[in-house]
Amino acid sequence: VKKPAVVVLGAGYGGLMATVKLQKLLHPNEADIVLVNKNDYHYETTWLHEASAGTLHHDRVRYRIRDVVNTNRVKFIQDTVEEIKADEQKVILAGGELHYDYLVIALGGESETFGIQGLKEHALSITNVNMARKIREHIEYQFATYKAEDEKREELLTIVVGGAGFTGIEFLGELVNRVPELCEEYDIDPKKVKIICVEAAPVILPGFDPELVNYAVSLLEKKGVEFRISTPIKECTPEGVVVGKGENETELIKAGTVIWAAGVRGNSVIEKSGFENMRGRVKVDMYLRMPGHENIFVIGDCSLVINEETNRPYPPTAQIAMQQGEHTAKNIAALIRNQELDDFVFDNKGTVCSLGEKDAVAIVFGKKLTGFKAAFMKKVVDNRALYLVGGLPLVLKKGKFKLL
Ligand code: FAD
Numbered sequence: 001v002k003k004p005a006v007v008v009l010g011a012g013y014g015g016l017m018a019t020v021k022l023q024k025l026l027h028p029n030e031a032d033i034v035l036v037n038k039n040d041y042h043y044e045t046t047w048l049h050e051a052s053a054g055t056l057h058h059d060r061v062r063y064r065i066r067d068v069v070n071t072n073r074v075k076f077i078q079d080t081v082e083e084i085k086a087d088e089q090k091v092i093l094a095g096g097e098l099h100y101d102y103l104v105i106a107l108g109g110e111s112e113t114f115g116i117q118g119l120k121e122h123a124l125s126i127t128n129v130n131m132a133r134k135i136r137e138h139i140e141y142q143f144a145t146y147k148a149e150d151e152k153r154e155e156l157l158t159i160v161v162g163g164a165g166f167t168g169i170e171f172l173g174e175l176v177n178r179v180p181e182l183c184e185e186y187d188i189d190p191k192k193v194k195i196i197c198v199e200a201a202p203v204i205l206p207g208f209d210p211e212l213v214n215y216a217v218s219l220l221e222k223k224g225v226e227f228r229i230s231t232p233i234k235e236c237t238p239e240g241v242v243v244g245k246g247e248n249e250t251e252l253i254k255a256g257t258v259i260w261a262a263g264v265r266g267n268s269v270i271e272k273s274g275f276e277n278m279r280g281r282v283k284v285d286m287y288l289r290m291p292g293h294e295n296i297f298v299i300g301d302c303s304l305v306i307n308e309e310t311n312r313p314y315p316p317t318a319q320i321a322m323q324q325g326e327h328t329a330k331n332i333a334a335l336i337r338n339q340e341l342d343d344f345v346f347d348n349k350g351t352v353c354s355l356g357e358k359d360a361v362a363i364v365f366g367k368k369l370t371g372f373k374a375a376f377m378k379k380v381v382d383n384r385a386l387y388l389v390g391g392l393p394l395v396l397k398k399g400k401f402k403l404l
Contacts, residue, residue, distance in 0.1 A: 004101035011037035014300030015106030017325030053174030109301030112263030118236035142256035155254035163262025173355035176223035299324035
């Protein structure tokens, strides 16, 4: 009898978790497992703001897939997914085609620019290791150029961060620690550096506890960040950003670096494949399946799960992606064994927003934390993600242990 093929697309939080659980749950006689990913490494997306600011080397945020997946059990294909042909149960890769009986789509998110002119061309987004490396190098290059030119263009030392959500705030937390190091390295007066956070909404970290938001804002302001809320970016140009001011006015903020951290969407492969979606995200059923396709599961940033309590989608996070990955592995094993499927219920353990290595704000199991306790929790969360995928060996290799 031919064994069914379980194909997992993407080796991020959701996909890698699904794969390591599938390899444990399924007997080799029950199914073939295939994992497809663009790179031969997994990266911790939730650490990319550190690599982007340059406070953590990019090699610290990634590890080889072959080190955590049993390659005797799982066939790993390094390739780029271009399209899914659901009616033919086929995945089109850049380098070939792949048949599946069960599919897990875990391709993660992309930056959403909401059609704002020039953002794609002139702003940088913290999306993967390549971009993180580019952002770090770009900022350093601006500092080096400023110093090397006779005519002093101070705008080269201005960094604009678009968006005061979790990604924007966590990046700012790293940046305020990195800038003094850069100033020292390039002989630049720190007073000349401007870090401006531009946010269209009237609030910072929307939906988060106001007391914790105040803590984060005052800490970042003390370290030199200027917040401009209720200020939408209208356009991004090679000179900087054009922002709305009052009713009809606009203002150009000249900046050598513009980081866009204000929007995430699902992977564009979802749209390309003709699946019903909302900004690249599929509203899944209670088992995390794509409506109308009983053998396709969608997890992580490509999926949309409604929180029954608020009637709004859960924000896309690594926490939910990992839980979905584990749940999907169990449901696929159940499908293969003709057993009943389980509903997915998100178990929210809390939220931690780092403010550099030594500070953070957090709500963990309903308790508010700030300062070093919250920063310690962040390290626990980061190490736990490693543990769930690769056990103690991975924690020892890649974990964060530096005492506060
Ligand atoms: P990912 O983990 O992003 O993985 C997707 C994988 O698919 C990648 O390996 C990618 O290379 C691969 N891939 C993509 N396209 C293709 C293709 N076409 N072909 C082949 N492979 C492909 N969440 C939290 O819970 N806590 C946090 O503190 C937190 N901080 C964050 C900080 C930053 C800077 C950012 C950017 C995000 C943060 N998030 C945080 C959100 C979190 O990182 C995402 O929600 C999470 O990564 C989603 O997991 P995923 O499995 O869907 O995708």
